[in-house]
Amino acid sequence: MVFNLIAKNIPKLATLNTRVLLNKNTQFLIQNRNVAMSKTINVFFIDRNGDKQKAKAKIGTSLLDVAIDNNIDLEGFGACEGTLSCSTCHLILRKEDYEQLKAPNDEENDMLDLAFGLTPTSRLGCQITVTDKMDGWVFVVPKDVSDARG
Numbered sequence: 535m536v537f538n539l540i541a542k543n544i545p546k547l548a549t550l551n552t553r554v555l556l557n558k559n560t561q562f563l564i565q566n567r568n569v570a571m572s573k574t575i576n577v578f579f580i581d582r583n584g585d586k587q588k589a590k591a592k593i594g595t596s597l598l599d600v601a602i603d604n605n606i607d608l609e610g611f612g613a614c615e616g617t618l619s620c621s622t623c624h625l626i627l628r629k630e631d632y633e634q635l636k637a638p639n640d641e642e643n644d645m646l647d648l649a650f651g652l653t654p655t656s657r658l659g660c661q662i663t664v665t666d667k668m669d670g671w672v673f674v675v676p677k678d679v680s681d682a683r684g
């Protein structure tokens with residue numbers, strides 16, 4: 535029933551500048567990409583070589599989108615394109631930043647358990663939505679990557 539409702543409306547959703555994805559539990563994830571008018575902030579990625587890379591981040595997008603939109607070269611990052619099935623978008627946050635975010639849900643925690651170099655302040659970039667308060671935040675990309683899909 536819900537599947538039919540969503541499937542029937544996918545063309546309409548697509549025209550509203552959304553991205554429709556199917557996650558590992560075959561649930562539709564509908565991400566609103568209609569952020570052209572959104573304010574941007576600056577965030578930083580520390581890449582696998584330890585280099586700091588500045589990125590413009592649109593409010594309302596995910597950190598995975600930020601990396602892609604800024605052509606940040608993070609080898610293997612975001613392999614499942616945000617469908618929460620790979621853990622390659624693993625990021626390590628500063629403790630003070632981590633504590634300002636809502637706790638990860640069970641699905642994200644399950645995927646984090648499969649990430650390389652898990653820390654107490656680890657999150658998945660595809661699950662973090664950029665907000666105003668993140669201006670200047672730094673996200674460390676672990677030295678290696680582990681794709682949970684094998």
Ligand code: FES
Nearest residue numbers: 614616620621660
């Ligand atoms: S991009 Fe695959 S879990 Fe985030």
